[in-house]
């Protein structure tokens with residue numbers, strides 16, 4: 001029995017989602033009485049690889065060649081599967097990022113394993129790997145179990161608390177040939193230089209209540225003060241008030257930050273599908289009947305053009321005394 005973590009890197013560094021998955025994988029390995037091994041694909045420094053030791057990884061296999069510098073899901077899935085087979089992994093764990101979601105099903109097929117996407121509780125290896133996972137675009141949770149003896153699990157981002165479990169780590173190159181790669185990444189164009197929406201702890205999001213793109217300055221100012229990412233509802237992106245990569249919901253990005261501030265958004269079910277698993281939700285809307293208030297932790301009924309500037313001033317005042 002062994003647990004394998006796929007430690008995905010972002011331009012050579014590991015992000016918080018990987019450490020969440022590592023903590024999850026370590027806890028699972030403890031339950032299974034096994035060590036935690038990791039696989040890293042692409043160019044990552046030795047120092048960064050060894051940082052995984054802080055999260056309980058005792059051995060890291062690295063797969064690196066120039067054609068694997070950028071993420072190519074078929075080749076990455078083959079590499080992860082090859083390492084999983086070598087170490088006899090009973091559970092392969094990764095973060096539920098774009099790349100994790102693209103890799104996990106392919107790895108599951110290659111290993112004949114059961115896929116578990118968006119786990120929010122630890123699998124119970126003594127009870128058919130039962131666990132709770134997100135379902136219906138985040139609107140519900142379901143209990144999962146399988147009779148398969150291998151699982152491939154993605155851990156919901158912001159769904160498992162990062163904890164340090166310092167362990168001695170060794171790094172070893174894994175001999176892997178990617179063979180024919182059908183997809184070649186020629187250029188990576190970053191949609192935004194700001195805080196990544198999927199990684200953000202705080203998100204300030206706004207909808208059609210903003211009346212027009214010219215009013216977004218206050219949303220950006222509030223986000224800047226809070227160290228937050230900005231997001232929007234779908235119609236706002238459809239009308240080109242904001243870029244499409246900010247659109248959250250059923251047909252957009254699904255996020256679960258610690259704090260989601262919704263400004264002038266009604267809370268349609270398709271919007272909630274992408275944000276309802278946020279830990280704390282603050283809703284600002286002039287309509288007390290807006291559906292968003294039903295799932296809000298805090299609600300402010302008022303005109304956003306009065307409320308948001310007051311919040312900005314209040315945050316500035318707090319920061320000035322800090």
Ligand SMILES: Cc1cc2nc3c(=O)[nH]c(=O)nc-3n(C[C@H](O)[C@H](O)[C@H](O)COP(=O)(O)OP(=O)(O)OC[C@H]3O[C@@H](n4cnc5c(N)ncnc54)[C@H](O)[C@@H]3O)c2cc1C
Pocket residue numbers: 206207208209210232233234235236247248249250251252263264265266267268269270271274284285286287290302303304305
């Ligand atoms: C198949 C499908 C998929 C969809 N996917 C998504 C999705 O992924 N994401 C998404 O967001 N939507 C999605 N939608 C659209 C969704 O149904 C809603 O139409 C949309 O979320 C509404 O956006 P909104 O809340 O910004 O606008 P509105 O519904 O127009 O709401 C604006 C809100 O602002 C409030 N408001 C207005 N002025 C002020 C003011 N001055 N101060 C304070 N509050 C004010 C209003 O009271 C209202 O509640 C989808 C729809 C379909 C059919």
